[in-house]
Amino acid sequence: MGLLDPINLLYLLSLAVLVAIYLRARARPTLEVSSLLLFEEAPAPLARARRLHTDLLFWLEVVALGALSLAIAGLYMRVPQPPAHLRRHALIFDRAAAMGAREGASTRLDLARRQALRIVSAAPAGDQFSVIAYALETELVRASSGDRGAVRAAIASLQPRAVAARPAALSAALMRARAADDIELFSDRLPAGVLPAGLGGRLHFHQVGSTDNNLALVSLDPGEVGSRRGHLVVHNFSAQPRLCALSIECEGRAVARPTLMLAPHGQAVESFGPITWGGLVHARIETPDALAADNQRWAYLPGGRASNVLLISPDPAVRDDLARVLLAVDESARITALDPARLSSLRPGPPPDLVVMHDFYDPRIRAPARLLVFSAPAGALRLARTVALSELEQTERAGTLARPLALGPARVLALPDSMEVLARGSAPGGDEPVALAAAGRDARGRLGVIAFDLRGHLLLDPDRTEVLLLTIEIARRLLAPEALEMVSTGDYLSLPARGPIRVRLPDGTTIERLAGRSGTARIRALEAGLYETEAGGRAGVVLANYYDAAESDLTVKPMAVRAAGAGRPGPAVGLLPGRVRPLGTALTAVGLLALLLSSVLMLWREARRGGWRHV
């Protein structure tokens, strides 16, 4: 039994009103008689005290009011689902990075697995188990099953991810397990405010882990080739001072091997270099600690050869603004700025690494990467129309803007599916969203598009910094090495491909994906390290770095949730298993029947009373 809306029990106060009414009126109605002489022979009532006379009419009205109040409050009964003796268990595992922390010879996830396996073994035959894991997202590893072997296999297959656990993912996992009779949650921490009300005694929290010995690399700045020193930030999450041996390499060649003494919960910045050669910089902590995922980082140091950029625009102000942005992205870049009218003065030579064309397009200019700003149609791009005004409404980075950003003229281009739209907006004369910025590839190589005009120092307008950020993002993509991408764990990797793409994960396993309509395959980097891609004979490298301050802090704080192994109380109200059968209709019928009977009784009594007047 339970109440869907207990607040409506306040309607039961009507019973008190009913009692008051009966005390006031029904208990002793006053009748006007012709003369008391007629009643002199009748004996006086024994009890003169004022009391409630509870006759049949009163009880009928009590039944009516009570039944209707309970119907409004949503009284229901839960019908147990047969067979009643079987219990359903949900095993929920935290598999965020911290669960990979070592506790002696095993990890926290191993400890959780062992506890879970004990529960599975101790459960009576017939009980069913589901296995749910969560970190960034919730995953149903094994649906509810009575097959103990499959359940054990599912538990054994769990591996920690190099990502932080999201409270929303835990909430989703608990929601998935809401039908279970027992919910076993295995984690080293429990975010506050995540547990939904009503789980009550069904949730059994198994807290695992005890160590706090962890050092983490917070960030890695490789510096600049031959000119600026790099920096490495290291944090000690332990309550004890820790010795930290570091190793910094670039393209396999040692750069530095410093050893630091870090204070408890202290942080240090280690400088190195400057490195005189470019390539992949790899920093790692040599000192063993509990969590390995945050012990190494990668960064890319552009090589010795500076990028050549050709910047063509009829507007000198735009040339100047774009050059500043490009230098901010790659300060070693060599930029040649030209007016289209003086293009003939360009001396022949090797093609530039990037060509930026503003309000101009010449298909004869070849480069592995092109950025078209407010450009005429180029190659596969078809010009739909040119509008005098446009508004930026949505970017991939910031999502939907709180207020549309007014832009100047824009050229509405038909973009191929292989390009990823980075910004959308609107333009007069059309209801469809307009692509205002995009990046991707076409048959001639990498291509970036900014559809709106940048005249009037739009890039430097402090009120429209979103335009600057958008331009930097596209420039960064076009200037980065084509075969190397740096991401953070948890990010999605957009891998360009035509057909199947094979990805070798950091743990050595290889997966295969098919590119979608956009010509890219998306995978999520859940492990830190090197992702090697291969598609159509072309190889690429993605490096995923992991760091999360909350997750790397392994300090275990005992949670005020029921300890594992405690008694199994009865199911909590509101989330009991079984079918809920509302009694509203039946209660309403009872109430109406009681009202009907009371009306009949009143009429009958009135007929019997026959004309005596109530005063």
Next chain:
Amino acid sequence: MLEARAFEPEFLNRLDRLILGVKRARTSRIGPRTVGRVQGIGIEIENFRDYVAGDDLRFLDWNAVGRLDQLYVRTYRAEREIELSVLIDTSASMGAPPADDKLGLALALAAAIAYVGMSESDAVRLVAFGLRRGKLALTPTAFHRRRESYAGLRPFVTGVRCGGETRLAAAVEQLLAARRQPGLTVLISDFLVNATDYEDALSRLLAARHEVKVMHVMGERESRGALAPGLYRLRDSESGQLRDFSASAATAEACRRRVAQLAARLRDFCSQHGVMYLPAFGAGNLEEIINGEFPRLGVIR
């Protein structure tokens, strides 16, 4: 309400055959004497008889003397002149309980008696009495002698409302203060007063040489004590006095006994003092009362 029936043609048709009998009456010239088929002053010849010495020569039939040469005396039906006053109790007790419609029954009976009385061209009036704002109010109609004027009673009959306390003796005293010649007085009431009050009232009427008839009106429900079982607070309609009362079958029986006791005492008093007593219990029994009880009252066919 029931009083409206007193003016329905069907009701009146049944009354057409009735006449009001009186024991004593006062002729205008001869003085008090028994009313009947007796010689008296009038214009309607009753009979002829032989002349005997001492007869008034004014009644000698001279035409018979001329034709037959015998002395015959004409006898005339006496012209009676009776003042009929119907006193109607309009106290608050006549209105309780409302469903009993005691006042309606009383007014219907009063109108019926008045109608019957008009058949003999008696002077008939209705008098309502009751306490109004602490003062006794006696509300009489004008005297009506002919049935053609019966309809003139209608505004009075339908306009009477009950209220106030019952003061029978005071009402009779005020009635007699007018010093009219004695006549027939019909008193209609529920007599739910102290016995001394109605005894005093009836005694005063008798002392004033009125012929008195009493109609005891009671409601059907109150005479049966018909109350649903339960605890009640009873309020006297006239005095406002309150009393707790637990209704049951036993108390209903006690009420019936009490009603019978009150009626018996009134009837005994009436029989001891030559007052005609007529019980009129229940407004639904109007027809039976007129057909069965009116003859006892002296209303004869």
